[in-house]
Amino acid sequence: MTIRPLTLLVVTALVLAALIANPAQAGAPKLRAVATVGMLTDAVRTIGGDRVEVTGLMGEGVDPHLYKASPGDLRLLSTADIVFGVGLHLEGRMVDALEKLSRSRRVVLVGQELDHALLRSEDGAHDPHIWFDVTLWSKALDAVERALVDADPAGAETYKANATVYREKLAVLHEWVKTEIATIPKPQRVLVTAHDAFGYFARAYDIEVLAIQGVSTDSEASLRDINALVDTLVTRKIPAVFVESSVPHKAIDALREGAAARKHAITIGGELFSDAMGKAGTEEGTYIGMVRHNVRAIVHALKPAESATPTFPPTPATAK
Numbered sequence: 001m002t003i004r005p006l007t008l009l010v011v012t013a014l015v016l017a018a019l020i021a022n023p024a025q026a027g028a029p030k031l032r033a034v035a036t037v038g039m040l041t042d043a044v045r046t047i048g049g050d051r052v053e054v055t056g057l058m059g060e061g062v063d064p065h066l067y068k069a070s071p072g073d074l075r076l077l078s079t080a081d082i083v084f085g086v087g088l089h090l091e092g093r094m095v096d097a098l099e100k101l102s103r104s105r106r107v108v109l110v111g112q113e114l115d116h117a118l119l120r121s122e123d124g125a126h127d128p129h130i131w132f133d134v135t136l137w138s139k140a141l142d143a144v145e146r147a148l149v150d151a152d153p154a155g156a157e158t159y160k161a162n163a164t165v166y167r168e169k170l171a172v173l174h175e176w177v178k179t180e181i182a183t184i185p186k187p188q189r190v191l192v193t194a195h196d197a198f199g200y201f202a203r204a205y206d207i208e209v210l211a212i213q214g215v216s217t218d219s220e221a222s223l224r225d226i227n228a229l230v231d232t233l234v235t236r237k238i239p240a241v242f243v244e245s246s247v248p249h250k251a252i253d254a255l256r257e258g259a260a261a262r263k264h265a266i267t268i269g270g271e272l273f274s275d276a277m278g279k280a281g282t283e284e285g286t287y288i289g290m291v292r293h294n295v296r297a298i299v300h301a302l303k304p305a306e307s308a309t310p311t312f313p314p315t316p317a318t319a320k
Helices: 005-021 038-051 071-078 092-101 134-140 142-151 153-182 199-205 223-236 250-261 287-302
Strands: 031-035 052-056 082-085 106-109 190-195 208-213 240-244 267-272
Touching (some): 031 038, 038 142, 038 153, 038 287, 082 092, 082 142, 134 153, 142 153, 153 199, 190 287, 199 208, 208 223
Parallel strands (some): 031 052, 082 106, 190 240
């Protein structure tokens, strides 16, 4: 059978169009992205799908407030097509490196692209822990979608579809968190942690948060701060405090010892993921899994003992 030149030309054009639309299938290099914290790495990986190769700088147990980029990190950042961070001074010791990098690479700081009217402030600085309000985090991820579309226009439909599905899942998660926290009686709805990472969580889900340190762990808690919080715990008979996976337990231990000296026993309600997620490959190693873990721990520790442990509802078919 003889193939006419015009037919061959049409077939060739169609094949080329398909390869351009799907570079992963064509063997073309993927977009190389680097993200600072785990929550952001998970989001970029979810929205980017097969078109983006994502590397995260900070793994489990890493405190981003204190993290300083190594020479290897700087090499990795300098070879990325696009770099994602939270900003708002979360990556406090990387500010200069990210600013310098932005002169030659696309650097997207998702927190700084939010409407600042939505942000909490303390002593004139914005609170960077935006992922603890699930709806606010969903808004912040608009910046991820925009940046990927700009960097790889051929993948626009993929990025938009993945982002839409992810937002649906986050909407379900937000409603579940609200429902579960509301089951804790209001007088007992007090979350005590090492540093003030849960301010957005408090605002979004109507729970009081007390912390030894401020929004950054860059300075140590003072004895005065610890004693003031001990007074509150004893006076209000608060039964549990929580440790954080990325923050040393020293301040919380001092808090418990101070309360014990005043004949008030305090238990550890559980370990929460605040500035870092859990181990890669586990449920807590994803943003949604991290939030579920935290809420389950909080409800289990603060809700009356006879109440049931919370379970996450089935994900709607549209959000699979």
